[in-house]
Amino acid sequence: MSLTVAMGLMSGTSMDGIDIAILRTDGVDRVEFGPAAFFPYDAEFRWKLAQSLETAKQIQHREERPGNLEALEREITERHADAIKSLLSKTSEHPELIGFHGQTVLHRPQNTLTVQLGDGELLAHLTGIPVVYDMRANDMAHGGQGAPLVPAYHAALARSKAAEWRDLYPVVFVNIGGISNITYVPTAGDPIAFDTGPGNALIDQWVAREGGVPFDDGGRIASEGGIIETAVERYLQNPFFARSGPKSLDRLDFTLDQLGALDLSDGARTLAAVSARSILKAVDHLPEKPKLWIICGGGRKNPNIVADLRVGAALQNAEVIVAEDAGWNGDFTEAEAWAYLAVRAAKGLPLTYPSTTGCRAPVSGGEFARP
Numbered sequence: 322m323s324l325t326v327a328m329g330l331m332s333g334t335s336m337d338g339i340d341i342a343i344l345r346t347d348g349v350d351r352v353e354f355g356p357a358a359f360f361p362y363d364a365e366f367r368w369k370l371a372q373s374l375e376t377a378k379q380i381q382h383r384e385e386r387p388g389n390l391e392a393l394e395r396e397i398t399e400r401h402a403d404a405i406k407s408l409l410s411k412t413s414e415h416p417e418l419i420g421f422h423g424q425t426v427l428h429r430p431q432n433t434l435t436v437q438l439g440d441g442e443l444l445a446h447l448t449g450i451p452v453v454y455d456m457r458a459n460d461m462a463h464g465g466q467g468a469p470l471v472p473a474y475h476a477a478l479a480r481s482k483a484a485e486w487r488d489l490y491p492v493v494f495v496n497i498g499g500i501s502n503i504t505y506v507p508t509a510g511d512p513i514a515f516d517t518g519p520g521n522a523l524i525d526q527w528v529a530r531e532g533g534v535p536f537d538d539g540g541r542i543a544s545e546g547g548i549i550e551t552a553v554e555r556y557l558q559n560p561f562f563a564r565s566g567p568k569s570l571d572r573l574d575f576t577l578d579q580l581g582a583l584d585l586s587d588g589a590r591t592l593a594a595v596s597a598r599s600i601l602k603a604v605d606h607l608p609e610k611p612k613l614w615i616i617c618g619g620g621r622k623n624p625n626i627v628a629d630l631r632v633g634a635a636l637q638n639a640e641v642i643v644a645e646d647a648g649w650n651g652d653f654t655e656a657e658a659w660a661y662l663a664v665r666a667a668k669g670l671p672l673t674y675p676s677t678t679g680c681r682a683p684v685s686g687g688e689f690a691r692p
C-alpha cells in the first residue's frame with residue numbers, strides 16, 4: 322500500500338506548546354518517522370489558554386465561541402501555521418495532509434460535547450495543505466467518549482514490535498500528558514483504552530502557583546519532598562477511579578483543592594504519586610495484567626512518577642520502559658498519532674473502537690478542509 326506523507330499537530334492539555342511530527346504511513350501497519358519539533362507557548366499565551374477554559378464552560382453547542390474564544394481560535398490556528406512553516410523551512414519533506422488536533426477547551430462526554438479550538442479551513446488556507454480536524458466529534462456522535470484517540474496508533478506501534486515483544490504481551494502504553502491515558506494491546510483483538518486520571522496538569526499548576534515555574538523540570542522540586550499519603554487518598558477516593566472504561570476526563574475534572582496547604586516540594590511529590598497511583602489503579606480494570614509498560618508523554622521525564630510506576634509494576638511482575646527504550650521519541654507520540662489518524666480518516670478507516678471510547682461500532686471521523 323502506498324505511503325502518505327502526513328503531518329500531525331498536537332496542542333495538548335498541558336498547554337505547554339505545539340508538538341509537530343511528520344510521518345510516512347499507510348494508516349495501517351507501516352510507519353516511517355520524519356522530522357519533528359516542539360514550539361513552546363510563552364507564559365502570557367499559556368495564561369490566556371488557561372483562562373479560556375473558564376469561558377468555554379458556557380458553551381452548549383460545539384460551534385459556539387463565546388467571549389474571546391473566536392479571536393483565540395484564530396490565534397491558535399495562526400500559531401500552528403507559523404510552527405508548520407518553521408518546521409518545513411528546515412526539511413525537504415512535503416506533507417500531503419495535516420492532522421490538526423487544536424486546543425481542547427471543554428470536554429463533557431456526558432453531554433456529547435467536546436470542543437477543540439482550531440480552524441481547519443483557515444489552517445488549510447494559510448499552509449496550502451489539506452487539513453483533517455475535529456477528529457473527536459464523530460466518535461461522540463456514535464456514542465463514544467470522544468477520547469482517547471491515540472490507541473489506534475499505539476496498537477500500530479505495538480504491531481511493529483510483534484516479533485520482538487512476542488513473550489511480553491499483553492503490553493500497555495501509558496501516555497502521561499496533562500491528563501494520562503492508557504492503551505492495553507492484547508495479542509489479538511482491538512486495544513482497550515481509557516483516561517486514567519491527572520498526569521502533569523496538576524503538577525504544572527502547583528509549581529506555577531507556588532514556585533513561579535511552568536513545570537517541575539526533571540522532577541527536581543518533587544525529589545526534595547515527601548508523599549503526603551492523606552492527600553493522595555483524598556484524590557484517589559474520586560469515584561472516577563472505581564469506574565471501568567471507556568471513560569475520559571476534562572482538564573478541570575481534577576483540581577488542586579484536594580491537595581491542601583503543603584510546602585512546594587511535598588505538594589509536587591504528592592501530585593507525582595497521585596499521577597503514578599492513578600495509572601496503577603487503572604490496571605485493575607484491564608482483563609489481564611500487562612507484562613510490559615511503555616511510557617510516553619512529558620511525564621516520563623519526571624523520575625518520581627516513573628519510579629513510582631516501576632515499583633508498582635514490579636509487584637505485578639511487569640517491566641517498565643520509556644518510549645526511547647523501544648526506539649521511539651516519546652515527546653512526539655501524540656503528534657505522530659494525529660498524522661496517522663489523518664491518513665486513516667482520509668481512507669475512511671476507523672479511528673476509534675467500542676473498546677477504546679465506547680462508540681457503538683468502529684467509526685472513522687474528522688472534518689476535511691482543502692486549501
Ligand SMILES: Nc1ncnc2c1ncn2[C@@H]1O[C@H](COP(=O)(O)OP(=O)(O)OP(=O)(O)O)[C@@H](O)[C@H]1O
Pocket residue numbers: 331332333334335336337340496497498499500521522524525536537538539540617618619620622623655
Ligand atoms: N523535562 C521535564 N521534566 C519534567 N516534566 C516535564 C519535562 N518536560 C515536559 N514535562 C511535563 O510534560 C508536560 C507536557 O507533556 P505532553 O507534551 O505529553 O502533554 P500534552 O501535549 O499536553 O498531552 P495530552 O494531550 O496527553 O495531555 C509538561 O507540561 C510538563 O509537565
Ligand SMILES: CC(=O)N[C@H]1[C@@H]2OC[C@@H](O2)[C@@H](O)[C@@H]1O[C@H](C)C(=O)O
Pocket residue numbers: 333334425428435467468469470471472498499500501502516569570655
Ligand atoms: C478531550 C481531550 O483533548 N482529551 C485529551 C486529554 O489529554 C490526554 C487525555 O485527555 C486524552 O483523552 C486526550 O488526548 C489524547 C492525545 C488522545 O485523545 O488520545
